[in-house]
Amino acid sequence: MAMPSEGFDANQLIVIAIGDPAGIGMEVTLKALASPSLPSKLHPQLVGCRKSLELTYAQLQAQGISPLANPKNLDIKDLPLQSTLQPGYPTAQSGAASFLWLTKATELLLKGRARALVTAPIAKQAWHAAGHHYPGQTERLKELVGADQASMLFTAISPHNGWRFNTLLATTHIPLAAVPQVLTPELVRAKLNVLKAFCQRFKTDPSIAVAGLNPHAGEQGQLGHEELKWLIPMLKRWKTEHPEIQLDGPLPPDTCWLSAAKAWHGIPCAQTPDGILALYHDQGLIPMKLLAFDSAVNTTLGLPFLRTSPDHGTAFDIVGKGCARPDSMLAALKAAWELTESS
Numbered sequence: 001m002a003m004p005s006e007g008f009d010a011n012q013l014i015v016i017a018i019g020d021p022a023g024i025g026m027e028v029t030l031k032a033l034a035s036p037s038l039p040s041k042l043h044p045q046l047v048g049c050r051k052s053l054e055l056t057y058a059q060l061q062a063q064g065i066s067p068l069a070n071p072k073n074l075d076i077k078d079l080p081l082q083s084t085l086q087p088g089y090p091t092a093q094s095g096a097a098s099f100l101w102l103t104k105a106t107e108l109l110l111k112g113r114a115r116a117l118v119t120a121p122i123a124k125q126a127w128h129a130a131g132h133h134y135p136g137q138t139e140r141l142k143e144l145v146g147a148d149q150a151s152m153l154f155t156a157i158s159p160h161n162g163w164r165f166n167t168l169l170a171t172t173h174i175p176l177a178a179v180p181q182v183l184t185p186e187l188v189r190a191k192l193n194v195l196k197a198f199c200q201r202f203k204t205d206p207s208i209a210v211a212g213l214n215p216h217a218g219e220q221g222q223l224g225h226e227e228l229k230w231l232i233p234m235l236k237r238w239k240t241e242h243p244e245i246q247l248d249g250p251l252p253p254d255t256c257w258l259s260a261a262k263a264w265h266g267i268p269c270a271q272t273p274d275g276i277l278a279l280y281h282d283q284g285l286i287p288m289k290l291l292a293f294d295s296a297v298n299t300t301l302g303l304p305f306l307r308t309s310p311d312h313g314t315a316f317d318i319v320g321k322g323c324a325r326p327d328s329m330l331a332a333l334k335a336a337w338e339l340t341e342s343s
Contacts, residue, residue, distance in 0.1 A: 012041050013113065014045070016046045017098070019101075020120075021081060021098065022090045025121055026056040030069045031330075047076075048077075050078040053071040053074070077108075091129065096132075098122040102122070115305075135172070150301070152300060154169075156288070167275070171279065207274050208248070209275075210276075211256040212231070212249070259272045293312065299339070306340050310332050
């Protein structure tokens with residue numbers, strides 16, 4: 001693997017911000033980059049601390065773990081750590097480092113020097129300790145690029161049959177108590193448009209399901225009024241405007257993902273949506289992670305470039321044990337390449 005990024009076309013470069021240095025980001029990155037299933041033309045450029053990557057590589061090698069990408073053969077934008085960190089223990093220093101690495105990686109994308117961005121997990125508490133009060137990387141990216149909206153979509157390809165499983169979140173990193181106030185007809189409409197456009201990358205007339213906000217989707221106003229008051233009327237209007245889309249909902253949240261679960265496991269199902277709109281974070285991510293934890297990819301839409309990320313966190317409890325699975329990071333790298341194929 002060639003080292004300098006200058007010798008590569010920008011369309012070959014995938015920039016990787018390696019996440020919190022106290023977490024598993026470096027481990028899963030080195031494991032994923034050693035996979036023979038990566039596109040042969042993909043050239044990764046890592047943004048982070050070269051010394052830390054080399055130390056992680058040496059530790060994993062000493063445990064007999066292979067295959068691994070050797071940092072000596074990798075293209076790394078070296079931004080060294082300013083102090084020694086203890087693996088598995090996030091600090092203000094680790095938060096400051098991952099914040100800087102994400103920022104610098106984004107600058108490369110904004111200058112048109114790469115095809116897409118992949119981000120390893122960060123620790124929000126470490127960012128906050130460093131004085132960076134963001135709910136997550138998505139919100140920081142939105143600020144850096146000056147985007148009005150950025151959407152979190154989770155996508156995974158079933159290992160059983162190749163079926164693509166898509167869930168988009170209407171609201172993201174906010175308290176549950178704030179969800180009813182943040183949800184508006186305008187927001188849900190905008191998110192439906194984003195989900196429609198994503199699903200139409202793969203199918204001209206996709207089907208979309210929308211989960212209700214309340215138990216049993218409000219049960220005709222007995223368990224909440226949002227569905228009757230504005231969600232159902234808004235969905236009817238949107239469906240009229242987009243007759244090519246089969247739209248179902250609002251569906252009871254406790255059954256909304258059942259057909260997707262069957263499709264994921266290769267069980268024939270007559271009505272499986274191509275995309276599901278969840279109205280809040282855990283509503284969408286609990287079924288997504290239960291079904292596809294090792295292969296789901298967090299995809300940020302609405303930026304000037306594509307960003308993908310593993311769907312897991314920093315896993316501080318297993319740092320240094322060599323057991324972190326690279327599946328989701330590998331899927332994030334492949335998705336960053338494949339979803340920009342026609343761009």
